[in-house]
Amino acid sequence: MFNQKYTSTQTQWCPGCGNFSILAAIVDVMNEMNIPKNEVLFMGGIGQAAKLNQFIPGNGFSGLHGRILPAALGVHAANPELKIIINTGDGDSYGEGGNHLIHTIRRNPDIAHFVHNNQIYGLTTGQPSPTTDVTDGIDGAMNSSIPLSPLNLALACGATFVARGFTGDREQLKEIMKAAIDHKGYALVDILQPCVTFNKVNTFKWYKDRVKPVDHSHNVQDKEAAIKLAGTWGEEIPTGILYQVERPVYTQRRPLLSRGVIPSREEITSKEIEDRLKLFI
Amino acid sequence: MFNQKYTSTQTQWCPGCGNFSILAAIVDVMNEMNIPKNEVLFMGGIGQAAKLNQFIPGNGFSGLHGRILPAALGVHAANPELKIIINTGDGDSYGEGGNHLIHTIRRNPDIAHFVHNNQIYGLTTGQPSPTTDVTDGIDGAMNSSIPLSPLNLALACGATFVARGFTGDREQLKEIMKAAIDHKGYALVDILQPCVTFNKVNTFKWYKDRVKPVDHSHNVQDKEAAIKLAGTWGEEIPTGILYQVERPVYTQRRPLLSRGVIPSREEITSKEIEDRLKLFI
Amino acid sequence: MYNILIGGAAGDGIETTAAVLKKTLKHLGYNVFSIRDFMSRVRGGHNFNKIRFGSEPVHSHARELDGLIAINEESFHLHKDDLKENGFIICDPSLLIDHGNLIKLDFKSLAKEAGNPRAGGSVIIGAVLSLYGLDLKKAEESFRDYFPEPILQANLNALLYGYRAVEKKYHADKGQDLSNHIRINGAEAMSTGALAGNMRFYSAYPMSPATTILNYFNGVKEEANIVVEQAEDEIAAVNQAIGAFSAGARAMTGTSGGGFSLMVEAIGLAGIAEIPLVIANVQRPGPATGLPTRTEQSDLRFVIHAAQGEFPKMVISPQNHRELYHQSWRAFDIAEKYQIPVILLSDQFLADSSSVIPIQDMLDHKDYLVKKLEQTDTIEVDEDGVYKRYQYTDTGISPLKYYGNKDYLIRLDSDEHTEYGVITESADVRNQMVRKRARKLELLKEELIEPIFVGDENPEILIVGFGSTYESIKGAIETLNARGNGKYAFLSFGDVYPLPTKKLLKYSNRATRVVSIEQNYNGQLAGIIREETLIDCRPAFLKYDGRQMDSEEIIAALETLEKGVK
Amino acid sequence: MYNILIGGAAGDGIETTAAVLKKTLKHLGYNVFSIRDFMSRVRGGHNFNKIRFGSEPVHSHARELDGLIAINEESFHLHKDDLKENGFIICDPSLLIDHGNLIKLDFKSLAKEAGNPRAGGSVIIGAVLSLYGLDLKKAEESFRDYFPEPILQANLNALLYGYRAVEKKYHADKGQDLSNHIRINGAEAMSTGALAGNMRFYSAYPMSPATTILNYFNGVKEEANIVVEQAEDEIAAVNQAIGAFSAGARAMTGTSGGGFSLMVEAIGLAGIAEIPLVIANVQRPGPATGLPTRTEQSDLRFVIHAAQGEFPKMVISPQNHRELYHQSWRAFDIAEKYQIPVILLSDQFLADSSSVIPIQDMLDHKDYLVKKLEQTDTIEVDEDGVYKRYQYTDTGISPLKYYGNKDYLIRLDSDEHTEYGVITESADVRNQMVRKRARKLELLKEELIEPIFVGDENPEILIVGFGSTYESIKGAIETLNARGNGKYAFLSFGDVYPLPTKKLLKYSNRATRVVSIEQNYNGQLAGIIREETLIDCRPAFLKYDGRQMDSEEIIAALETLEKGVK
């Protein structure tokens, strides 16, 4: 048997990048949760964040920029026993992949999704992303538009787990990650991640000065409160699990999967082939 | 000069289809608003709803299924003097075109968008759309997922005009349409439209029994209240303008357009060509 | 052989009438071939079904009509010229139609009398059966099978009233025992073929003329033990299928040209990550929205070259319903053996037409079996458990495993990668990987299915074609050869990329001329043949109006061609 | 001619050093050609710039190095074998490098001394200039131009310290007066060419190696009076551009293969709705994510056949920076005259390399002018004011108007449509419209630009190539012909689809053999030539490791070929 401990390899990130904290947190979380490596699949699209699965020796799938959610749904439908953990960037999942985000949320598959939200396109060297903070002035960044609140978007689409993390609070991040992985359904974790090279506005300090873990009194089933917290972005930025409820998950809504069948293990028989044709007599 | 009155031609819809009311309302509204025909462009994607522009002799653009919003943005950027009115279906704009919806809202271009929400894919003969009502059970329709609340989605993305109409209330619909066309910015009007052929659940009667115009006391600038109204879907379905605020529009955020320049009328000169090259000496 | 057309507006119920008539004819022992011609609208316009039947096998449509059932006047005007001299016309007495062969049938009143105003179609069926003197009792059996209890009796009455309303006018050969035959349309043939190929996941976004596949799978998903996913768009559909196949569930997605366009990027993902994938492109005339409910063969070059970069893929264009079945079954075996995307190029004509086929022809799959890979996979695993998913091998095929096994971990990658699936920028690895992938195509070339040959072994003119035109071209050259004591041969390509060339080289050597017949404007197959073999193949007949060519048109075109030559 | 390489990790500042050195050399009167070779990461890895300069024009890169500036040890090891015998190596004294020609330059300390630890690049530049005995005063002028005030003095100091740190070692020809020359990279050449073509709208989603175009336009949007839109995805980008052009603003979108894949459907929209469109595909090696920052010519077939259905489009693969400028200018004139999509097929090599060109060569656009349409547009308007946007004409070109005019209304349509732009299902209209659109391509064929010819008028071997390999192949065959008293000729295609064939037919007739040299695996151009002309053109040299071929490799390949032949 091979080494069952989760580790990381050398990365391709800039020194000081927030992605290191996320990688370290994931490795810790995985070791602490003790899920056999062969039962876990790390998936990503394309971007600095999405490269994360390249730096964990284990099952990995680097798909297309913006398109990892449908690929993950396909894997999940073929073999729901695999635990899927996705890492992508804000450009990947909120820009190119926006439509898949909406509709994956609606399906509520049992997948944990960590978005490294550095509010910038890192790998393509610094264009504004949908979450880039811009003012209402003329073309503050390359293209100013009303910045997207990904967590509000998720809540509007009926997400069952919505959280915000920060690379500067490793312990909280790990807690959130564990809860996301444990959550039955699609769990979106938007992680504030400083990009030291291209985002000179939302620096580590900028985030550090603003983030504030949500009160323990916050009721994670209170959607109105969650919407308010998700939309709070300014002097204060609340972090933590903002919303979590139970709803039927994907596998419960699809007939074959709801019977516990693993499609990837099914084999058709000659009899079935013949019987099907006979229906056309 | 040609006939400046708006009219409609024979349609391709089923007798009894809610689309007739929408077409009639638009023709009325356009005549009442008296905007010269050559200053108006009717755009649509592909679908029963999207065909609407085919039935109004005038400027028309039938683009691709799901992709009319970016095409409209391009037209708008090239010539902001044109008044753009878009008609699409729920499948078109909330399914295939979901990503463009999110990001068009963020740009807030001065475009009126009427979505004929029959909660079904009409032209492809009856598959469930993102807004199809399904239960939490196993595969009620073809694919059950949490139904999308398009107006909540729009509000979450920062939309500046969000309304719900119903084909059974022509007067209200016309008022909403006029306000949407007058609105400075992107105006989303979700119109409950019975599909007599394929949607046997959300019939005219079903809607009729539920719709209720929002109270006159409703403050359209109150986002929280708007979110609540947008999310109300059951025994009662509120109709009317749910939310309307002013924010900088697209043309105010792009340098050239903010100076009032019409890009489609610009011509480059030899001197400009030469001067630009000289910058590379 | 008899050829009957039922025409009317969308919403007039002609689809149901046609369906019941076809089922009944088959039950009466007739081979039936039918096509659908309809507009891209839910109501109104002009639609029709053509039903060709007889005691002999029939696999193609024809222009000349033995009967015309005109639900409205337009149907009469549009099709009356195709009617044979002694052909019949059935229509409602209220229609302002004047013709010598008119049979005025008040099917609406008769249906009301029968107990259901919507049973007009059954009246018409009764009339047709009576015209040919067919067995009413047997027809009733078929009705019992089709109609649910609450409306059965009214339809049986209607059948009877229609039967009684007209006299026998024609002779029909005796029906055969077709209890070992199935009647199947293209969408069903492709879908059931995929199920036979152990497909477990189907994802799609509705798009004509491919929606019928989605509908079929959705209808059978519970008993067939498959997952059917209606995706938010075609990009999602194809990425879902790739995800599913990467995890070991044989997966397919289906669409038409516009949706296929959106899948292009992901085909490259399947290509470089070497994830098997089956895509059905049911063609319709383009570009863009084009003619949504009509037919064409104009996506050939497009699908062959779909996606940036270079990687092996396969394109198969099945020629008829039987081929559709076997080839979609085989597509999965090819896809998984070679770890490549396989594209099934069908079209609206095939998808929406139906024919009667001996069940044994479907069950006998031996000509379509894929050779077992003679390669001993030694799976190399590193200390972390990651195995050489992209191991260099002589065949180019690396050992394929799926996620979840305890013995190895797997890394798949859309970037260029090492044997272990790790991103690389090494020029050396790049060269090796490009060549490794390319070798797979070389191997595949060794087990291609050569085109179907028809006609004269020593032809003057060799015709080439691909896909759905097979039966019509075959019919045409058989007729021509019968007239002129031979002269034509025909090669019909099913496997079309990579292009099998053995028979082509053999027969083109014997022929004085090689020409193509295609359902597109550019003569795309001719171009591919020029590129691949330097044979100066030029189109002889191209059709691109959205209507499937029939044998008569082809005969006319070939006769013109001959005149031009002489 | 001198060839210097600067290598280091991403983030080491080699881009800035190279930029300043190139600018300075140009200012000193040297022609400069430079290439960028970098990895798909923001930090680390191994990147380099090669700078080739001299008093003669230089338009290609070369392997052999006159100097190597190794910022880290890896750079030394990777490139030392390319160093000429008496070439120099500049590196930091701390590096563990051993070589006879080493110049240890403590540029970090010197930079600190100079007043800015980040001015190490300027120290190195000083040293290089000194090695060749170049004019320090002139170099300072160039520095004054480049560096903003706050860091200027430190960099001037650094330049001086570097200059003083080494001795003159080589002779350099005197610089020329290049004040009438520009130095421009491919992204800039394409962008400024588009501006010259009156482009008013550019939409894109970032994607290497096309992002530099977006960055350029974004930087100049205010003065150039253009709208630049960063789209949410490439589908939006292309549909925006189509929308903008449909409303009269010349519009373009740019991307690389993956993004182009997503644009495919909309290309068909432009095709059937006859909306002009210009798309830049800056190629990188595929499939899928492939090698994001490297070069290849493997999208040729893909872009030619992109989108379902059939409709005219044009593909141009500019050969160098000058061509890039003129062809992207011309692309707009072609797109608008013929109302078709025009694809500019560039690649990472061209985009990221730069050369020095006489400004007059850029201003002189006469060889690229598009013929004025000799057609009197009688605009037919119906009673509602809608005009025949798709009027049948002899040329296939219908009168093109834009929205907003008081005299006519316009209907554009992705479905098949009548002359007025109304959806139709008529077979007759369909036939007419397909032919009308196809006629445009026939007309376009009459004004194609024939390939550039180089070499022997009566060659034994005719080489064909397209796009960015032009300068390297040209260099190779000039060298070979000079050695062997001629034997080779070369046709370099810029217009590549439709394929201009006049020169090809002429020279292939004279040659005993036609071979292609391409930067892809399949020999795609050779295939197109076989298809279009039946000339048995086979690849002679194919490269697909992501690194641009140089003349030396081509010479070697051709020598091997010759041996094989004899």
Ligand SMILES: Cc1ncc(C[n+]2csc(CCOP(=O)(O)OP(=O)(O)O)c2C)c(N)n1
């Ligand atoms: C279809 C497609 N379009 C564009 C790209 C280029 N691309 C690669 S990464 C990236 C954006 C990266 O931004 P983000 O997702 O935020 O990740 P980050 O690098 O910031 O972690 C883009 C646009 C691509 N690979 N594929």
Ligand SMILES: Cc1ncc(C[n+]2csc(CCOP(=O)(O)OP(=O)(O)O)c2C)c(N)n1
């Ligand atoms: C890329 C693409 N995918 C699919 C289609 C097929 N298609 C045409 S209309 C339609 C859906 C129609 O539903 P909706 O938008 O709700 O409009 P409705 O007909 O209900 O008004 C679809 C899927 C298409 N034309 N293009």
Ligand code: SF4
């Ligand atoms: S560019 Fe930004 S996000 Fe990417 S590795 Fe560097 S710091 Fe991190």
Ligand code: SF4
């Ligand atoms: S199918 Fe439905 S939406 Fe379409 S025209 Fe008929 S009733 Fe209207």
Ligand SMILES: [Mg+2]
């Ligand atoms: Mg990012």
Ligand SMILES: [Mg+2]
């Ligand atoms: Mg709908």
